[in-house]
Amino acid sequence: MRPMSYGQGGPQQPQWDPWKPNSQQPWNSGDDGQTPDWAALAEASEARNRRRRMLFIGGGALATLAVGAAVALAVTSADDPVTGGDPSPLPPTASIPGESATAPSFAPTSAPPPLNPKDFVSDKKKDTAPLGPDILFPGSQLTVGSTVYKKGPTADTTTCAAAARGTLPKALTAGGCTRLMRVTYTQGGIAVTVGVAVFDTEAQALKARRASSPKTGMVQPLSGKGVKPFCDGAVCRSTTNSYGRYAYFTLTGFTSGKNVTTKDTKAFSSGNDLALFAFNQIKRRGEAQASAAVANG
Numbered sequence: 001m002r003p004m005s006y007g008q009g010g011p012q013q014p015q016w017d018p019w020k021p022n023s024q025q026p027w028n029s030g031d032d033g034q035t036p037d038w039a040a041l042a043e044a045s046e047a048r049n050r051r052r053r054m055l056f057i058g059g060g061a062l063a064t065l066a067v068g069a070a071v072a073l074a075v076t077s078a079d080d081p082v083t084g085g086d087p088s089p090l091p092p093t094a095s096i097p098g099e100s101a102t103a104p105s106f107a108p109t110s111a112p113p114p115l116n117p118k119d120f121v122s123d124k125k126k127d128t129a130p131l132g133p134d135i136l137f138p139g140s141q142l143t144v145g146s147t148v149y150k151k152g153p154t155a156d157t158t159t160c161a162a163a164a165r166g167t168l169p170k171a172l173t174a175g176g177c178t179r180l181m182r183v184t185y186t187q188g189g190i191a192v193t194v195g196v197a198v199f200d201t202e203a204q205a206l207k208a209r210r211a212s213s214p215k216t217g218m219v220q221p222l223s224g225k226g227v228k229p230f231c232d233g234a235v236c237r238s239t240t241n242s243y244g245r246y247a248y249f250t251l252t253g254f255t256s257g258k259n260v261t262t263k264d265t266k267a268f269s270s271g272n273d274l275a276l277f278a279f280n281q282i283k284r285r286g287e288a289q290a291s292a293a294v295a296n297g
Contacts, residue, residue: 168217175208195219
């Protein structure tokens with residue numbers, strides 16, 4: 001059987017395509033005496049190089065487009081506020097201080113010293129606000145913590161000695177007392193008379209205070225207006241103090257007429273409450289006048 005013929009010159013070699021997979025180069029051994037086609041190989045190599053350059057150029061263009069799109073998106077996002085309103089523009093660069101900018105300097109100033117409220121209740125020339133028992137002791141009752149004191153009768157006199165007992169009348173007169181206001185508060189069976197003596201200066205008030213001790217001199221108890229007489233022959237507790245040009249006193253006793261002893265803590269507490277209230281009222285008087293003076297320049 002005759003073998004199949006592949007045509008003249010023996011079996012036909014397949015055509016070499018440099019871009020076709022598994023394609024073989026037309027390379028023969030030295031037996032047939034032929035040499036490689038160097039021109040064809042150079043042309044194929046040049047074709048491959050051109051294709052690579054085109055791929056690189058195309059990829060670079062796509063990358064540039066991608067970066068440009070990202071930057072454009074970022075700029076658009078920065079100009080588009082989250083709240084949906086127009087973004088607040090930054091001030092011009094010239095108006096923003098740089099690192100070399102320094103804080104403005106101001107000339108040193110000396111502020112006037114604050115007014116001392118006590119000064120306004122230490123001299124009658126400054127202490128010019130209205131004054132009276134109902135101004136110092138307003139309302140119909142006083143509440144201290146959970147204790148309620150009912151306000152009773154009030155009294156006001158320019159004859160200070162007539163509203164005092166023991167050694168206090170002489171001390172008030174020698175000190176130059178010009179006015180003595182009194183008020184009585186009650187709580188249960190306890191009555192407390194508060195007296196406030198007025199002097200022209202702080203020095204006069206101190207002199208009168210030191211001239212009479214609570215044991216030898218006291219303010220006259222004030223009864224009436226529903227308050228039974230108290231401290232008439234019974235032992236009562238007395239206090240004396242001063243603030244500015246005012247001296248203030250308390251006298252505490254039982255409306256039943258019994259004596260006050262050291263065991264009667266409620267009586268002591270009531271006297272302390274009313275003494276503190278008198279002090280605070282005089283102090284507030286000075287604060288109010290100091291504030292008014294500042295407001296009026």
